[in-house]
Structure formats: structure tokens, C-alpha cells
Amino acid sequence: MALENLIAFFLLNYLRKNFDKPEPFPNTNRLLIIGMAVAAFLGLLGASDVGPRFLTSLLSLLLMGALIYGILTLPSFSKGRPIVAAILPYVSITFLAEFGQILFPSTYSGVEALFETAEFFAFIWAVAQWWISRRQRKALEVQRLIAEQKERELVLTEKIKAQLEIEVAERTADLTKQKEELEKALTDLKATQEQLILAEKMASLGELTAGIAHEIQNPLNFVNNFSELNHELLDELEQAAEKGDTDEIKEIIQDLKNNEEKIVSHGKRAEGIVKSMLQHSRKESGKKEPTDINKLADEYLRLSYHGLRAKDKSFNATYKTDFDPNLPQLEVVSQDIGRVLLNLINNAFYAVGGKEAKEAAQSRGGEYVPTVTVTTKKLPKKVEIRVIDNGPGIPDEIKDKIFQPFFTTKPTGQGTGLGLSLSYDIVKGHGGELRLQSDLGKGTEFVISLPSI
């Protein structure tokens, strides 16, 4: 009975190392060690033949029985079940052989060979089971390792994911902050742009203040002069009426009428100038209305000329006009188109007023007559307004930049650099085009074309 107890000993030891929680008994480990001690003791007894053989075998059977029963019934010992499956046939046969040998020796000796064969097959079975379970365990182990690996990978992935989420959150916060900063910058820029546009409007108006005053003073003088004349004529009319000189009366009445017409026309002229000045400085953009482009161009040409003259006494230039009398009225925001004209005309005067153009002309041996010409022309479906100067011309490298905001060739403080870019936007806004042709040393021509429907 040494082998059975040895099996019990190792089985107990195996359980001690492999039982699952929760523990089936309060002191499972100790109980199993006691079991091992008992198995060892019984094994020694069985091997040495010291004790009564029957008692030793019976105790061994009880120990083995209790052990197998425990393994089969307690969930915590479930890991022992494959071993039980392996050893159960062998243990059963050996115990049966043992008790047969002790209790029925005569009968047993007759079937001993049969038992030995059965023991042999049970042993083979046990070995096969052991081998199978070992393979299964190995497979399980591999699976477990794979699972563990996966678990580790999962943990790692989770970690990376968490890290990524933190980074994403940080980046999102950064981007949101950047976006907010950019939005603020944009708002600031828009406000600045509006201020600049207004400043540009006011600057171009300011340049013209003296010219405007002059342009208003001239018609007002005529209004006063002709009124005064009419006053004198009325006195003369009275005298003529007293004398009954009908020819004289008729003549005087005709003069009165003519003068009256002059008063009205110069009054209107002054009114027009004040109106366009007010429109020009108005902050909100106006409405599109039918506009006489010839009149508008003429008005702004005079304003520009007198404005620049008043500002700089040494400034002098000739201006010419060539207006198409068949020009249709255009639906435009007149103060906006007025600004474009004013800007282009101011620039043209600025170009011809400089030394460069004069020197260029004189070097060619000719006398330089600084001239700005404004022409209008009716074309199929559109109207072209040209502002032509015989200034120094615009170099090619500047041509591309000339419509960009803040681009200016004027000395710092003299130009906002917005005039042409605003003009460009205004013309575009009217569905038109603003382009330029320029020859170095000959002059520049800005062409505004506006659709006439």
C-alpha cells in the first residue's frame, strides 16, 4: 500500500498548492499538510509491514476515498479532478486487489493475473491521462499566456488611449484658445479697417476742404453779383417805366431774366458741391440711384484740382475733359463712385505734379505741360471712365501691388495706402472693373468700366 499513499501524498501536496479561493475549510493548508503526514505515515506502514496490513489498507482506502470525494465535490479542489480521472481506475483496482488478497486469498490467487492485467491497463490509462492533461495544461498555459499578453496589450492600449485623450484635450484647449485669439484679432482688425476706411474718407475730404470752399465761394460770388445786378436793373426798370421807354423796359426785363437764370444755376452748383461733400463724408454706404457720371466726374475733377491748388500754391496742372454726351445714367452709389473718381484724379494730379515727370519731359527736350484728362465713353452694355495723366508712369513691379491695401509710394504720413484698394473694391462692388495701363515716362491711364445694363 506504499504507492497508493504516495499518490495520495502528491495529490494532497498538489491540492495544497492549487486549491481555489474561497477556502473550503478554515485551515485548508494545515488540513492538507496533516493529510500528507497521514499519507506518509500510512505509506511507511504499508511499505514496512509493521502494522496490521488490513488496518493500514483500510485507513489508506479511507484517506484516498475522502480525498477523491473532496476533490469531486468541492469546487475549490476542481483542479484535482483531471488527476482523479487519471488515477481512479488504478487506485480502484489496486484497492480491490488488496482487499481481495486480504479477505479472500484463495479466490484472489485465481484471478491475480486478471488484476495484474487490469492494473497494467489502469496504469497505462493514468499515464495517458497524465499525458493528455499535461498537453491540455500546456495548451491552456499557452492560451493563458496569450490572454495575459492580450490583457497587457489592452492595458497598454488603454494607457495610450488615456494619454492620447489627455493630449487631445490639451491640443483642443490650445486650439480653442488660438481660435479665440484669432477671432479677437479678426474683430480688432475689422474695427481697425473700418476706422481706416473712415480715416481715408476723411483724409481725402480734408485734402479738399480748401478746394471745396473755393468751389462754393465761386458760385456764391456769382449769386451775390447777379442779385446785386438785378437790384440795380430794377432801379433802372423803375426809371424806364416812369419814362415809358418800352424798348428799354423790354431789354432790362430780358437782362433780369438772364441774370435770374444765372443765380439759379450757380445756386444749384453750390448746392451740388455741398451735397456731394456731405455724401462723401457720410459713414453708412448710400443707395444706388440713377447718376449722371459726366456731372459727377466734372464735380470731383474741379474739387480735386482746387483742393490741391489750395493746399500747395506751387501746384499747377491743366485738366481736360472729354465727356460723351450720350452717356446713359448709371445706377450707382454716387458718393462711392465719387470717391473712386476723387481718388484716381487726386493720384493723377499727384503724379503730374512731381518733379520726375517734368524732368523726364525736359530731358526729351519738350516743354512739360502737366495734364490730367478725364473722359467718359458709352460702349455696348457698359460705360468707361478714364482718368489719364502724363506723369512719370508706374513701373511694372509696382503695378501688381498698386491695388493692395496699405500699398503707397507716397512718403510716410501722406497716404493711407487704402485709396486704390478701396476704389478697386467699390468698382468691383458695382459689378465693374478697375484696371490700369501705364507707360514709363509717358503716363498712366486708369480705366473704370461700369455695367450699364
Add this chain to the structure above:
Amino acid sequence: MKILIVDDERDVEMLFRQKFRKEIKTGGLELVFAFSGQQALDILSETDPPQVVYVFSDINMPGMTGLELLEKVKTKFPNINVSMISAYGDTENYNKAIKSGAKEFFTKPIDFDSLRKEITALLN
């Protein structure tokens, strides 16, 4: 007695012709008008010597200014009197004009009484 008035405002002609109607009718005054400096020089060059004895010129005109005209007239025809009539009565313009040989400097709006005095003095 021929007097030349130079101004880029064309209605000046109608104004002057009425203002000096009596002088034109009875006083032997003849007015001619030019609407640019160049036109004025052309008129002065029509006859040799020119018939015009007195030039009244505006200063602020496109092309040749009144001051430029003054200089040219004074070099070509030193005997012709030239007076300025300007809306800009500032000292800079005034000094320039007087220095270049202008006889008088009238400001706009024109005081026709003083202008008449100047012209009648010439007629007598």
C-alpha cells in the same frame, strides 16, 4: 480803351458786361475776355503792339495760373498794366503778385466800386 479780363469762369463775361454797361456804351470802354492764360496771351499777341492796355486776371485757373500769366505779360509787354483778382487774398499770393509787377490786387467777391474807380481813372 481795351481791357482784357481773364478768368476760367465764363459767367464773368456776362457779369462784367452788365456792370460796366454804361462805360461800354458811352465811356469808350471795350472789354475782351479770355478763359485761360494761354487764350489771354493769344489775344495780346493778335496785334503788334497789342491794343489791350490793362489786364485783370484771376489767379486760380487750370493750366497757366494768373501769376504765371502776369510774369509772361510783364516780360513780353512791360507797358501793359496787370492787376490780379483772386479769391485767395493771402499774403503769399499778394506778395508774389506785387513782386512780379502787378498794379493792384483785388479780392473776390469783387468790389465793383473800387474796380470801377480803377477803370475810370484809366479812362480819364
